[in-house]
Amino acid sequence: MKKIREFINKADIRKFRFWLQLFFFIIFIYGGYFAINLGNSIPVFSCGFDREVGGMCYFLPLQHQLARPLDVLLSAASISVLIGFVTFLLWFIVFNKAWCGYACPLGTMQDWITGLRKKMGIRFSTYTQPQFEKLKKIKYIMLALVILSPMAVGMGLLDREWVTAFCEICPGRMITPLFVGDISQWSLDFSTKTAMILTSLGLIFTGLFLIGSFFKKRFFCFFCPMSAMHYIFSDAALLKLKKDGDKCTKCGDCYAVCDMQIKDIADDVTSTNILRDDCILCLKCVAACPEDDALHFDILNMKLFTSTKGGFEKRMGMQTPKGTTNE
């Protein structure tokens, strides 16, 4: 038991993550080729516009469902909406935000673009703290768009084109189908003004996505409404990222490796549950923490992956002086 524990804690989380991400990428983007179908309540951006999708992003069906006439939506006839939502919750509740860090194809793509940048030797960008505080609110605006715009259609206030308003402006719609050789989403729709504005916004965001994620790690995740939706239910999830503030020395290693630039991970020594709304649960912080048990990744309050001195030293390639143990 102890050995397994030590093995896990000393594991190379980067490699593990890379392969898991690749695995999920293939499942979600090319799942159709293997007749894999995980339903359409998947809590990541595995875009439904990809015709071989192996499990669809929950937002596309959600928006269509919410666009029902309001009296139908709020009646018992819409139990299917509830079922879709419960399925989403069941998927989500087990893995929490690890969906973002390990399974989301759009996130994986951003990590690959980041890898490319690293190879090219270009320095990454960061936001300043005031910028961070302002920009982090955008994802909630996006979430409001996801929920309110189809409902406004159901109320008869907006055109039917607004049903999937978010999908129209989401870069995932353009980029994901590219992997199965479908470029049909890369067009500007001039049929109506609304369509023109939404599709051109979508393409502008796609351009920003590509450039942004080249310079900034996980550029899009910062504005992702799915991330906002996750955070609402994250307290109920089984997997949790926890911090023992007493053991933290505020060295800032965790903050330095954090793709999402979450300052609380280093600064906050009072709260135990350190999962913040931007977190993608990539566990880089746990791997980078040099203190025993200061950060740990729990399932049902059992430690699954813990920060240890030994693991830190191993990952850093440090020599352990002879005659000392890691305990």
Add this chain to the structure above:
Amino acid sequence: MVNFIKRDKNDIYGKPILGFFFKNQKFLMTFKIAVFALFIYALYFGFTHTGKDNTFTTAVFWGIFWSLFMVVSLPTFGRIFCGICPHGFMGKYITKYGLKKTMPKWMQNRFIGVLLLVFGWWGVYYMFPGLFRTAQGTAILFTVMTLIAFVIYFLYKDMSYCKYICPIGTLTRAYSKLSFTWLGTYKSACNECKTFECATACPYNLKPFTFDNRNSMTDCTLCMDCSSACEAVSFKFKKPSFSLFSKLQPLKAEIWAFILILASISITMSFHHGIGRSNAAGDMIWSKTAEFLKNYIDFGSMDAIGLFAFVYALIFTVSAALIGMFIASKILKKDFSTTFYNLGYSYAPLFILGSIAHSLEVFFTKGYEHIVEGFAYGFGFTLDVAPLANRGNSWLHIFGLLKWIAIIWSLIILYKRVKLLNVSKLRKIAAFPFAASLIIFFLGVNMYAGYIFKTYGKASSEHANHGDAQKRFRGAAQNFQPSDISVFKKPAKEDIIYFSPTNPTLKKEVYSRGYYNRVPGREVWPVFKDSSNIENCLGTIEAEIYLLDANISMAKTSQSEESGCKSISFKMPDNGYYNLFYVDKKIHDDTLYVKTAKYEFMRFNHSHDAVYDKEKMAGHTIKETPFDIVRVREDDETFYHNLYSGEKISVQVLLEGRAIEGADVTLSTKTLWSKTLKTDKDGVATFTLIEDYFLNWSDFDKRHKNEFLLTASYTKNASADAKGNGYEKVKYSATYPAYYYPNSAQYSSYAYGLSAAIITMIFSGFAIYWYRARREKPFKEVRFNEEN
């Protein structure tokens, strides 16, 4: 007492505008006097203008204060309704000069008020619905109430009327627990206080400095007298219903108020006004009981059905609550009253949120008009305003959301209150569904009412004008449709028959609603064009009708029963193509006319488990039809297949199941373009769908259906053995209607799309590069000359 205090961020007294409304004593005084004056004036007006045209009195009492203002303010700002109540306002001064006796023990019972409301008001209301709708009735009721109130204020001290007798006193006290405001005090100041100005200023003899510790505002009516006495009194924004999330001293009357009011308003209304307006109303137990008892008792002018709906609602609701709580108490191993009165607070949101939804809906549809016009009348001028919304406006349904919020909120409160109990976790989990019995019952009644309407429909005698659109169109259609069949033209021998997805006598396309719960269906009309090129429908169908369903088996169809334009309907339970065939054989002048028509429609519900089976999705014919058109499928067709302009469509013509060469196939669009081809040796004709939809940008619709009709015809001489049947030639005709959409190339552009993305990339790339280059300027040392 303190004269100054630093207020917290969430303190309403410290806010610029709200602070003025709730704290400024002069404003509050003026406002209370104005409300009192309005009250007196409305009563006076009710007595002097007894006619029906007096909408003012009813607008004041039933339009604004009761229901609308009360239910909207209670779960939001709290008991501000009581804060401006004219009874309480006058009561304060009457008590000051009154006898100040202590109320006798038997009167100090909050159930007096609760039962007065439930039986004295709602019971009477259901028995005699029209009683207080008149201005005079209203005025009499409120005058009597005012007199009673004033007498009790005069006799007894500490505003005992509000606490015990007032029918809505306990109600407001109970429901204000949901509000997001809280009157409390700053502990820092109160800890050193020896004078207790807040308590001495309180007309109700309460102690505001204890509110926070007791986690209850007790009988506080937010009259704000204490806040003028001491600055340490605070009025804060809190989480809604936060006080229910921690321990508090339960008050029995409050729990009973929740249950009885839920029964007498929400449940009875669902029974009597909801289900009572459906076609199944007569079968309900309350109507049956009323019917039965009518044989023995003379109810006079009393509404017996309303009375029994009320009685049954009370019985059902109370027993749902008691039985559930009893079982929960057994599971929790606590005595019944502890369980019941502690967990009963979770019932709070059920009535009040539903009531808000109803009040707001009424306000937007009728209330606003009533209030504005009533006030105009009351002050001597006339105004005519339009209501803010019409019944049936779809956005009004947003208020339906509140009902679901109420249920979820109730469950959350119940969860938090169960959590407070000191028992094992397993017992809590097991007891939760039983403790939620009333919440489940409430949900059940709502769903049942919805189910009743869905299955039995709304009774047509009442609210005939609110019937759904379909009915209205149908009715209108019947009005101008000649009901006599003989008026319909009959197709001439050469006229070809085809299926139309719309009724030619109706100009508007009507979609049926309620799609989400039922098997979708399709209604089509067999029609023909006469010599003047006008679509005519058939009065009777004298042909064989076949339906091939998605599983390639024969299925049933039904014909419209009403006389008039005949239509054929069929249900589409599965995903896939449905083929409807019309086969008509008639002999005219030595010629057999075989007229067939086909209607092919794909049903696809966008579900994820729909499997595209190429075998099933191929074009099909049946042996019953001698002459048929089959659309040849492309190789890569999916459920999302559509035809677009510029694309090719290939059809195969079959005679007696075999491909036939040399048949004429004509494609004609609604825009009167047509082209005729002869089939090749495989019986196939291929057309290019032309682009003939050109509109201005503002009118362009990319989902525009360009309808077209494929017609095949073929003539052959009858075979030798058929000659005896009385014809020499056979003329075959077949039709196949379809439609295509404008091609995406007509309205979308890859070039612009790609350039939008690339320009953004270039621009933002340069922006970042430039921004970085500017920041990466080499460090310049700044030297200070230390000698100066």
